[in-house]
Amino acid sequence: MSVERTCYECRYWDKVTSYPDKRNSGLCRIYPPVRNDTDHDDWGWPVTYDEDWCGRWQPREEAKKP
Numbered sequence: 001m002s003v004e005r006t007c008y009e010c011r012y013w014d015k016v017t018s019y020p021d022k023r024n025s026g027l028c029r030i031y032p033p034v035r036n037d038t039d040h041d042d043w044g045w046p047v048t049y050d051e052d053w054c055g056r057w058q059p060r061e062e063a064k065k066p
Contacts, residue, residue, distance in 0.1 A: 005057045006050060006051050007026060007028065007048045007049065007051070007053060007054075008050035008051070009057075010028075010059075010060060011058045011059060011060045012029050012030040012056070013028060013050075013060075014029055014045075015050070024050035025048070025050075026047070026049075026050065027045035027048075028045055029045055
């Protein structure tokens with residue numbers, strides 16, 4: 001069975017549930033936080049949706065049990 005190469009299946013994607021819309025949002029954590037173009041000089045990780053994708057995708061590994 002083939003895994004879809006979407007953010008949802010990527011090891012660098014961190015799902016968050018605090019966004020108001022009903023779509024699955026998450027933070028791409030492949031790189032350090034970046035400066036946002038806002039008036040508040042905020043820093044953060046890019047927000048993506050679970051069905052998004054990019055060329056840096058890596059498969060999510062299952063956590064190893066001790």
